[in-house]
Amino acid sequence: MKTEHSSKKSQVISFIPNGDYYFQKGITAYQKGDLARAKKFVNRAIAFNPNETEYLCQQAAILAELEEYNESNTLLKKVIYELDENMTECYFFLANNFAHLGNYEEALKEVKQYIASEPNGGFIEEAHELYKILILESDEAFFGEDSHVVDHEKGRQALERGEFWEAIAFFKKVIDQRSTYWAAYNNLAIAYYSLGKTKVAFDILEEVLQKDPGNIHALCNRMTFYFQLKQFDRVESLYTGLLNLYPLYPEHRSKLGSTFFFLGEYEFAYRWLKSAEPLGAWDQTFYYWLAVSAYRVGKKQEALKAWKRVDFFSDSPFAPFEYGKIQELLKAEDAEDNPLVHSLLEQQLEAGQEKDKVFALFMLSSWENPASQAILDAFSQRDSAEESLRTLAHLLKDRQAASQDCKLQVMFGIEKKLGAGKPLVDYYGIYLWWYKFYTLDVHVKEDIDVSTWAAVIAYYWQKAEGITVSQLEVAEMYGTTLYRVRKLLNVFKQH
Numbered sequence: 001m002k003t004e005h006s007s008k009k010s011q012v013i014s015f016i017p018n019g020d021y022y023f024q025k026g027i028t029a030y031q032k033g034d035l036a037r038a039k040k041f042v043n044r045a046i047a048f049n050p051n052e053t054e055y056l057c058q059q060a061a062i063l064a065e066l067e068e069y070n071e072s073n074t075l076l077k078k079v080i081y082e083l084d085e086n087m088t089e090c091y092f093f094l095a096n097n098f099a100h101l102g103n104y105e106e107a108l109k110e111v112k113q114y115i116a117s118e119p120n121g122g123f124i125e126e127a128h129e130l131y132k133i134l135i136l137e138s139d140e141a142f143f144g145e146d147s148h149v150v151d152h153e154k155g156r157q158a159l160e161r162g163e164f165w166e167a168i169a170f171f172k173k174v175i176d177q178r179s180t181y182w183a184a185y186n187n188l189a190i191a192y193y194s195l196g197k198t199k200v201a202f203d204i205l206e207e208v209l210q211k212d213p214g215n216i217h218a219l220c221n222r223m224t225f226y227f228q229l230k231q232f233d234r235v236e237s238l239y240t241g242l243l244n245l246y247p248l249y250p251e252h253r254s255k256l257g258s259t260f261f262f263l264g265e266y267e268f269a270y271r272w273l274k275s276a277e278p279l280g281a282w283d284q285t286f287y288y289w290l291a292v293s294a295y296r297v298g299k300k301q302e303a304l305k306a307w308k309r310v311d312f313f314s315d316s317p318f319a320p321f322e323y324g325k326i327q328e329l330l331k332a333e334d335a336e337d338n339p340l341v342h343s344l345l346e347q348q349l350e351a352g353q354e355k356d357k358v359f360a361l362f363m364l365s366s367w368e369n370p371a372s373q374a375i376l377d378a379f380s381q382r383d384s385a386e387e388s389l390r391t392l393a394h395l396l397k398d399r400q401a402a403s404q405d406c407k408l409q410v411m412f413g414i415e416k417k418l419g420a421g422k423p424l425v426d427y428y429g430i431y432l433w434w435y436k437f438y439t440l441d442v443h444v445k446e447d448i449d450v451s452t453w454a455a456v457i458a459y460y461w462q463k464a465e466g467i468t469v470s471q472l473e474v475a476e477m478y479g480t481t482l483y484r485v486r487k488l489l490n491v492f493k494q495h
Helices: 004-010 021-031 035-048 054-063 070-085 089-101 103-116 123-136 146-162 163-176 182-194 199-209 218-228 233-243 250-263 265-281 284-296 298-313 324-331 338-352 352-363 369-382 387-396 405-419 431-436 450-464 471-475 482-495
Strands: none
Touching: 021 035, 021 054, 021 146, 035 054, 054 070, 054 089, 054 265, 070 089, 089 123, 103 123, 123 146, 123 182, 123 450, 146 163, 146 182, 146 405, 163 182, 182 218, 182 265, 199 218, 218 233, 218 250, 218 298, 233 250, 233 352, 250 284, 265 284, 284 298, 284 338, 298 338, 324 338, 338 352, 338 369, 352 387, 352 431, 369 471, 387 471, 405 431, 405 450, 431 450, 450 471, 450 482
16 A cells, blocks of 8 residues: 555656757846856757757857857858758858958858848848948949949938938839848838828838838837827837847847837847847947947946947037937936036037037036036136137036126027026027127127017027028017017128
């Protein structure tokens, strides 16, 4: 007769881990960002099944993230040359690894092999982007059959310059040549959206997603369009889908990170951008996303390190203060304590245009923290600065004393009217027109007509911005008369 103890013992089921068990543990560790443990578990899986291509490809991806590029290439070559010649994505990953190793000729050979093997492949957009970069690094020139790559790059550059119709023409030309070149579709959607043709933009994205349902660029573009349109019910319905994405390729991670950054989800943005950083050749905008995301999640040193790579958008065609995300940074509640903001304002005082310098001075003077005051003080004593700007900085150091200056009262009045007394981040171009008034060689009495001068400056600024406004409208807005506005407009014109 069996005892109760022996009966229970006989029910114990032995567990013998196999390759799949260790592989799943490796995937779990990988998704948590623990690359060392992921590598360890996948290695155990490979020991059970040395020729399992899924294990080998995953381990190759892990090794690449650990910057063990040669070891990663060894596994990729085994897969494509020995085990399964149909796994053509290995050519693409080989190209990336060779690029990181600085072997651009080998990288170019592999990426061309991928493009030839998989013209409609899942990484075709990124492959063409990599090809473009490698061409610049190698001695080879674009080949005739790849003219669509050249046209797409021309379109992308036009898009960056804000020349949307020109960009559209190039992207349509690319699509006529290569009907499944999804990068052209995605950029075409952005161009149409930028022109206010939102229905056309969404239709293009839906076409991409019907034919290529997992297209991360289309998924992210759709999300950002809805967010900009404040259609938050749509944003909420799509949000879980973004959270469930787990891209392996660095460009996809960057796109996902930038989308979360745009949504203000800095934890997710930092996670994806940081994981993409060691795997790609990134531009200044990428490092801006990374810097701000790192700062927002409390990683100040990492933020400052990435900020150096931003280099104040020196390679970009726009001034930093014109960039929406920079404006958000300046308007944030913690702006006066943000070292990234201090760095930007200080740099614009050094190298910015006249309106950038004037705006930076007003921005700094609106805060009373020591860092801002130190920047103002240093600029007011800088020999290389224009005398009138130095004088302005000296006046603004003491906001209370500045409020008694007749000409400064005009700008403070405009700030009160347009920004509740705060610096006009959204309208910073108006500071240039005020500065023209500030430097006018006219006699200014203590009883200067502050309201009328404010109306005159606002009128010129709005005209320069293409905003339709009448002299009567600005007169009424600033509490003065049409006669006074016209009189001072004549004084402004004469000087």
